[in-house]
Amino acid sequence: MPAQLPPLKALKVFEAAARARSLTLAAAELHITHSAVSQQIRLLESHFGRPLFVRSARGVEPTEAALLFYAEVKASLDRIALAAERFTRTGEQRIVRVNTTPSIAMRWLIPRLSSFQIENPRMEIRVTTSASDGIDDLREPFDVIIRRAPMSRAGHECIRFLDDVSAPLASPRYLAQHPLAAPEDCLHASLLHLSSRRDAWARWLAAAGVVPPPPPGEHFYQHFFLSLQAATADLGIAIGSLALVDEDLATGRLCQLFPDVVLRDQGFHMLLRADREAASALSVFSGWLAREGVRASSGLRAWIA
Template sequence: MSRKVPPLNPLRVFECVARQGSFTRAAAELFVSQSAVSRQIATLEEYLGIKLFIREQGGVFLTDAGEAYHREVGPAFAAIASATERLQKTSLSSPLRIQVYTTFAAKWLIKRLNRFQQEHPEIPVRIATSVAPINFAKSDADAAIQLCEEGSYEGQGERLFYDEIEPVCSPGLIREGAPLSKPEDIFKYPLLQSHYRKTDFGDWCKYMGIEFPEDKEITEFPSSLLAYQGAIDNMGIAMGQTRMLQDEFKSGILIRPFDKPLTRSLAYFLIYPEGRLISPKMRIFREWLIHEIEEDTP
């Protein structure tokens, strides 16, 4: 047999009026008009067939029946409020798990993450790195930051910024070698690339209207991080992701000899599981992340 429960919104309004002892104060707490409060109380009284309040010149007072009803209903609402508060605190205090590419984590996210932890010490963040596309069915991650084409990811995504690339090298490399006065001069130097970014040099050369020599060898590294370090150590010219190398450009350990970046259709996306509600802590992290990107945009 189903339980006999009155309409919940009028019941909530009743609890608020009884606790506040005033239709006006209840309306302010609930962010509604006083007439809306009156209508909800009338609805509840009609449903119950009992008068719950008496309005007098000095204010509004509970009837004996209303007083008895509130003694039992009031604690139930207090318990609901306490349970909700505890649940939200538990949700916020549990770690926020984000899967990201290693290069993005090392060259962009980690150096900014301390600011997030200072602003939101109640939200611990756990970073996992992977170049593989996120599989939320097999991962406990709340979200992922992934480099890919629009719509090629699992779940729902939000673009953070496009992939922008151009040749980078150390000042010492060209100081001691051939000048880099035109794009094809890069072929006079060893070229360095990541195993996962094998089309970068070809894409940039096509963008610049030059042909990449078929016999030109490229030194391959397991990651972009190592390719960039090789460029810093005068090993050759790397194809750099400009958003990842702002600190190196500012310090002068890497330079952009041409300053002709290629913006590709690839982009970094913040990706969420399809159909899963975004948690409050994830919304907080997302807002912080967007703000950091806006502050970082040249």
């Protein structure tokens, strides 16, 4: 016997309310009354036998369990919407081949792609990753290459689309166990280093007016997402781009240390292939990337003193 589904109408109302953190905004978005939203939320809470929201000064906040449920509901609704668009629309599918690094793919690009696919169901974005920041060894003719620095290649155009601001990051538990009152206290902490950016900690300490420590020891990670996982697991302090950890900061999984001291790098760039056949699809995808970059860059201001 199949598992009993929650009330599907209530799920859509819950997703809108959890995303907006407001019953009023959810009602406006769904074109229903505030009382209708409240009724659907109560129906869902009755189904589960537990509350989904707590009231706050700004509106409502999902409970910790409801946040996890929201992520699954949103992903499922996105997939349904995408399937519906593909079912109702006809036409040849257009493919855009993207190459980037694992950290950018996992921490920034892929979490945002569902919204692009819903808006553009006839386009397929194929993402592959390269361990190196370099692009000279790339043989496949990728349509878009994304890196944390400007790039140059014949027959391509390079566009900066996202700010790259880095800062130290640690878990709340690590900071509770290792209080850091001033930047120089980091010299006595466990610093997590990136193989591709070996000078990041030295640069940040110098910017903070601290004499850099001796060459780092064994805490090296090949990818940023690995150092981030180590920081989340209370193993030390990572340093990395705030654009790749916006959700971790918003949910409190990680904390930014000393927000008045940050490293500003050249920015995230996209290298676009000049190809008449792919021009239309590339224009759509690069335009979306640019808009997402502006939105994300605006959000960074909340974490920078």
